[in-house]
Amino acid sequence: MPTARSLRLSSILSGLSDALDLTERHARGHAFRSCLIGMRVAQALGLSTDERSHLFYALLLKDAGYSSNSARVFHLFGGDDQSAKHALWRRDWRKLREQIAYVLDYVEPHGRLMERVRRCC
8 A cells, every 4th residue: 555655645645536527427448538538639749747747736736626517407407417417418509409418408397498599598
């Protein structure tokens, strides 16, 4: 077991990122995959070692604070904030029918039609 002195910042941030993935219902390993993709892009761009190091930590922290908007999302949508946020990634926002479907599924899901329209407009 590592001692407090031997813990690496990357290990601590990886653990925190993994925990955040779980609380936000991301696919397991979301933060790690995002970090890996970013590091491959950094390598392809020829970033320096220092720049890649900074980017590595920034990528591990990319979703930090994301969960802090739960109350705001709940206030806006009047429903399950985690489901509403998770569903954002599953829509093709270029298509009007996808936008309408999202509103019908997640804005005030148990409310009357007029309440739902009022909340989203």
